[in-house]
Amino acid sequence: MPRGLALVVAVLALAAGCAGASRQVSPLTGMPAPSGAPVLAVKVDNSPAGRPWTGVEDADVVYVEPVEGGTTRLLAVFSSRLPASVGPVRSARESDVTVLGAYGRPALAFSGSAPELAGTLAGAPLVAVTPATAASAFRRDPDRRAPVNLYADPAALLAAAGEVSPPRDVGFRFGATPTGGEVVRHREVAFGSAIVGLTWDAVRGRWVVEPGGDQVVPSGGGDPVGAATVLVQKVTTRPSAIRDAAGAVSPYAVTTGEGEAEVLRDGRAFPARWSRPTPTDPTRVLDAGGAPVPFASGPL
Template identity: 80%
Template sequence: MPRGRRVVVRVVLVVVVLAGLVAGCAGAGGRPSPLTGVSAPAGAPVLAVKVDNSPAGRPWTGVEDADVVYVEPVEGGTTRLLAVFSSRMPASVGPVRSARESDVTVLAAYGRPALAFSGSAPELAGTLAGASLLPLTPATAGDAFRRDAGRRAPVNLYADPAALLSAAGDASPPRDIGFRFGALPSGGEVVRQREVTFGSAVLGLTWDAVRGRWLVEPGGGDPAVPATGGEPIGAATVLVQRVTTRPSAIRDAAGAVSPYAVTTGEGDAEVLRDGRVFPARWSRPAPTDPTVVVGPDRQPVAFAPGPVWVLLVPSG
């Protein structure tokens, strides 16, 4: 689209921006990624990284390049991120934190991805060892990790994605995890801002029509900006997935029990895209199955092409 042209109507502008994203990737030799609906390098491996989401751990590094970001409940009513990369790999990502039981179930739909994390509780070691993923920690891929001397532990561990994938070996390429991408569905409710709560944690979302993104606001504050600067971090689509939780066998140093987010079965959901919200239901019979998201008409709800954030929100 020529730079000299300007579209005044905001809804039309959003459509043009999204069309430009798809067109801009055309001809790059890739096919639409099942993770974003945008063309990406064929056969690129999937790397997931567990990232801190506490005030001390922000701003994030590399999260802006993720195809999919899961926001997961952890102990104490707080959250952590599971950032999934394939289309683009940042030079660095972090702060890297420890794995949780929920990660294993979420990633089972991806085949055999690589998972980078700082470590895990002893109770989770057997589950991780038996999971269909390639675990990467400082103990197994030390050269891929570094400590930032300007930060205090535990939020000073960062990883090099290229080195991680080299250490992982044969990580799976993207496959169908259930997302469907397409034109803006009819209906829905106009929404420009939304706050989502996870226990004591809050994630704010603000629709930016110019960028065609839901800007992510950790703690309900200002939009998140990468540690390296640049554009605010945002998602073309946000899936608010209401899940049941149950206590896991893992406790933190203070003795708080880590919840396990149950991402199999079914539940209520909302799809946020293009400044609108659509009621939905999600279903996933087994961990290796895709997550299907349908509207009241039982038809798949189309996501907007681009990065997706999935909020695993406790339903009770």
């Protein structure tokens, strides 16, 4: 039976570099970004053994998705800027295909997939990039143990992918803080037995992401990873055809249809509803009156 879960969408909304390049306002972050830059999504481990992450802090948008065994993984979407390395890279899931349907034809980098998913990936509107198709874009870290030792070079991934889509409207709307809302300093979001904490840092203007209750400082150092806006989507799941090595069934997060949501920004929580008729449609996030709930575009 389907069961209620959450899908966390963290809009990092970071300022892009590329001085001198033609620029536009990105529909993914509401911030200036290089015009026409391709979209790359990467599956990243979110287990304690896989943290700290590398490169995730440079993503435009990060999805936290449920996987088998009550755990989660990240789907990090890059366009505005690319890190030198990203990882640990892990395997794809059926939910990724549906989530990325709104992005046009992005590149999706992952370590591999279950045989049951091969046909779905081959028929999806995305460009799959794996160690089997682009070995030179990936490397193993000798100081870490498999399966959390695979890292990738995003620029090399995009070179191997060829022509992919630039950012497009996936439903996000950016603007000033709405009136009302609930003052919130901390939220916990449950994915089965996995918990992701979100703590408001008023100094940085970010929701610090705390998987398992712990902040994550990027592998290269710096501030803990945080997001200007967090969308918590209440979704249902159904069993997929995929099982892990232990035989646990991988859940498929249903991100089409509609459901309850909550938008976290500026230290406040705003109730909302999300709707998305088909996988190629944007996800609309609306208040009780049917108006879009604006996201924060984030600090410069």
